[in-house]
Amino acid sequence: QVQLVESGGGSVQAGGSLRLSCAASGRTFSNYNMGWFRQAPGKEREFVARMRWSGGSTYYGDSVKGRFTLSRDNAKNTVYLQMNSLKPEDTAVYYCAVRDSWLGSRTWEEYDYWGQGTQVTVSS
8 A cells, every 4th residue: 555645735826836655655666657647626627747757857737737746755755746837816725646557657547556635725
């Protein structure tokens, strides 16, 4: 089992920044993908970003590209999502997730473990 705990959500005005953290514990994998998704009320869960834990490229959803940055701290088993230039349409519950596979995915159904989510609210 993998446990994921998100933190760092909150309320911010448009144009502001937040940094989300996702701490992983439990079973570890040599090669797996960590992703961030978000879900606003009444909407489908949306891909935000992902990276392979062992390193390599990061991938972003079109709506956040250029504003959000994904990074990791191996020593802390933690992934960070730095969110800049936030917009009201970024308001959602943000989830981190692990896909137990070398192959990445933008599809939330292909992820195996999920955190509890953290609320991000951006006011205009």
